Every structure is written in structure tokens, then in C-alpha cells.
Amino acid sequence: MSFTINLAKARGTCAGVNRAIATVTKALELFGKDKVWVLHEVVHNKHVVENLRKIGAHFIETLDEAPEGCVLIFSAHGVSVEIHNEAQARGFHIIDATCPVVQVIHTKINRAADCGIDAVVIGHKGHQEVLGTVGQYTGDKSKVHVIISEADVEALDIDGNNACFATQTTLSTDETAKTLKALRAKYPNIQGPRDADTCKATQVRQNAIRELAKISDVVLIAGSANSSNSNRLREVAESQGTRAYLVDDSSGIDLSWLEGVSSVGLSAGASAPEYIVEEIIEFLNKNGATALQEVGSDLNERTFPLPRKGLP
Ligand code: SF4
Known part of the structure; x- marks a missing residue:
């Protein structure tokens, strides 16, 4: 060959991943080995997670796994308002490593919930970032819709004059453009970014x-x-x-x-x-x-x- x-x-x-890794590393330095718990993989990479585990970070999937009063870090993908509030109520020392780009999208969905308008999230159902984004809609959950394809747009039934959309940050720009085109064609007055939130x-x-x-x-x-x-x-x-x-x-x-x-x-x-x-x-x-x-x-x-x- x-x-x-x-x-x-x-x-x-990327900047968001570097920040999340640096956040866990810094927390371990400040609070000590075996004193830091991270909710979900801090970033989706096997080697990064393994290396942080080796220097004393604990990775968990639910709040119930975190010991009382511990340092708790939210991953770069972000968490729902519900998880955030519950962690706060339980008295964990919270450090939020949600990527700032994702935080901007969270604010948009928060506002949509406050206004009671429909929110369409273009993204992969079940992905950690999408769960966190959807979880920003604190009102009537039936008003937040996760879609990914043109076919999903066709099946969508919302009041397009009172609706906004946001997208997962890591989607394919080409595929998202197609979905977005269909969404705008069906709902010309829907509010959202000119292209997408793909970072x-x-x-x-x-x-x-x-x-x-x-x-x-x-x-x-x-x-x-x-x-x-x-x-x-x-x-x-x-x-x-x-x-x-x-x-x-x-x-x-x-x-x-x-x-x-x-x-x-x-x-x-x-x-x-x-x-x-x-x-x-x-x-x-x-x-x-x-x-x-x-x-x-x-x-x-x-x-x-x-x-x-x-x-x-
Ligand atoms: S939103 Fe973009 S910059 Fe932030 S962690 Fe994801 S890929 Fe990186």
C-alpha cells in the first residue's frame, strides 16, 4: 500500500468542547480527585471521558447517582430547566459547562414558552442537546415539536403565525437547509434565524x-x-x-x-x-x-x- x-x-x-473539558479539569484541581460528578458524558468522546475518569471525575446519567452536596457539572450539551431546578433544590454545587452557543438557543426556547407560542426544534430526538433544548420549554409541552425531515414538516400542525424554530447545533448544513426550506414554505411567518443554529x-x-x-x-x-x-x-x-x-x-x-x-x-x-x-x-x-x-x-x-x- x-x-x-x-x-x-x-x-x-471546538471552543465549546475545549471549555467543557477545561471546566472538569479545573474543578478537579480545585475540589480534588473523586469530588466531582459530571451529569452525562461531558462531551461525546470515549477517550476524553476515559481520561477525565482516570484523573478522578465521575460520570453519571441521573441526579440520583450524585452524592449529597457534591460538585455537579452539566455537560456541554446542556440540561433541561427541570434538571437544573432539581439539582439546585438538592443543594449540589453546580457548575454549568453548557456550550455558550447552546445557551443562546436555550434562551430562545425559554422565551417561546413565556409567550406560549409553538416552538419547533429541528434535531435528532433523544440526543442530549435536543433533550436539553426541548426542556427549556417550561409551559405546555404539547407546544414544543421535534422534527428532522421534510416529511416531519408535512405532518406538523401548528399556528405558524405564532411560532418560532431553533435547530440542533451539530446538524448537517445541507440536510437542515432542506428541512428549513420546507418549514418556511409551509409557515412563512415562523420566527427564527436566517439559516439555522448550526454552529x-x-x-x-x-x-x-x-x-x-x-x-x-x-x-x-x-x-x-x-x-x-x-x-x-x-x-x-x-x-x-x-x-x-x-x-x-x-x-x-x-x-x-x-x-x-x-x-x-x-x-x-x-x-x-x-x-x-x-x-x-x-x-x-x-x-x-x-x-x-x-x-x-x-x-x-x-x-x-x-x-x-x-x-x-
Ligand atoms: S455548539 Fe458548536 S461550539 Fe458548542 S460544543 Fe457544540 S459543536 Fe462545539
Whole structure:
């Protein structure tokens, strides 16, 4: 085997993920090993969670698993108002690592609930971020609707003159545009952003993978199976007619995928750390890579400050 690696410059962890990881790390430094509980995976990446677990963080799925009075961190995906209030009532020391981009969407849905208008959330039912967003609607729950496709728009029955919409931040920009077009065609007066709430970090990485897929015979994405943005990167690559695979690390690579190829595209989801990319490059170098070129535009990732509340 002999091939070139095309490495996307716009890859890997975003500002919201970096902030969430730094929040847990800082909390462990301040409060000590085994003193910090995190509700849900702080970001959807197996390696990140394992490493934080090794340095003393506990990951839980329900508030009942958290010991009385403990330091409790909410993940980057955000939680519902109900969970937030319950955690507060139970007296946990709360640190909210919800990504600031997601917090903006929460405010929109909060307002929709206050006004009693219908709220349409375009996103994947059951995804942690969508659960948190829907959970911002504190009024009549029958007025908040989760949809994903054009068919869902067709089935929707709301008062479009008194309604707003928001989207999950990590959706495919192409697929969301189709759903949004159908939604606006059916409800021209619905309130919402001009395009979608797909965050800048997601857009930049999807644009990069689209270009990368055009010049690569096969594409590898570093990211975990439960990572929405990593799955979307794989799908965007596939939409260009290129085979694409999502792997947690090099152990997930099947060498038969690389047979007969002259170029391998490589990128990483917004929750996948750079050391995984380096580990995959090392593996590819041992298995036929003869050169590496970085392609596309620079990432220019911004940074978010740590949460002000809860971190002394
Ligand atoms: S992908 Fe976007 S919304 Fe999600 S954590 Fe990163 S910056 Fe925030």
C-alpha cells in the first residue's frame, strides 16, 4: 500500500468542547480527585471521558447517582430547566459547562414558552442537546415539536403565525437547509434565524470535509459513534461519493479500507482531541502513508471563558 494523507486543517475540538473539558479539569484541581460528578458524558468522546475518569471525575446519567452536596457539572450539551431546578433544590454545587452557543438557543426556547407560542426544534430526538433544548420549554409541552425531515414538516400542525424554530447545533448544513426550506414554505411567518443554529464550528468542519472528500479516495473521521457532529462529517464526506468511516482511534481502522487507494483524507469531529489524530497518522505512516499534506483553510478556533458560576 502506498498513499498520501490529506489532513483537514479545520478539524478537531471546538471552543465549546475545549471549555467543557477545561471546566472538569479545573474543578478537579480545585475540589480534588473523586469530588466531582459530571451529569452525562461531558462531551461525546470515549477517550476524553476515559481520561477525565482516570484523573478522578465521575460520570453519571441521573441526579440520583450524585452524592449529597457534591460538585455537579452539566455537560456541554446542556440540561433541561427541570434538571437544573432539581439539582439546585438538592443543594449540589453546580457548575454549568453548557456550550455558550447552546445557551443562546436555550434562551430562545425559554422565551417561546413565556409567550406560549409553538416552538419547533429541528434535531435528532433523544440526543442530549435536543433533550436539553426541548426542556427549556417550561409551559405546555404539547407546544414544543421535534422534527428532522421534510416529511416531519408535512405532518406538523401548528399556528405558524405564532411560532418560532431553533435547530440542533451539530446538524448537517445541507440536510437542515432542506428541512428549513420546507418549514418556511409551509409557515412563512415562523420566527427564527436566517439559516439555522448550526454552529460556526460545525459549519467550518463540514465545509472542510466536503473539499477533503473531493480529493481523497477514502476518508477517516476521528470521533465516537455517539458524537453527532462526527457522524455528520462522515455523512458529508459520503455525500461527495467518497467512502468514509468514523473511528474512535487507529484500532477501529480496517486495513482493507485502504487497499488500492492513493489518498486518505483525515479529519476529526469537534469532540475528538488532537492526540487521536496524531495516533492515527502514526498508524497510517506504518501502513503505507508516504506523504502528508494539510489541506483547506486554517481553523481559527475562538475560545470561550470558563463558567463564572461555581468555579471560585
Ligand atoms: S459543536 Fe458548536 S455548539 Fe457544540 S460544543 Fe462545539 S461550539 Fe458548542
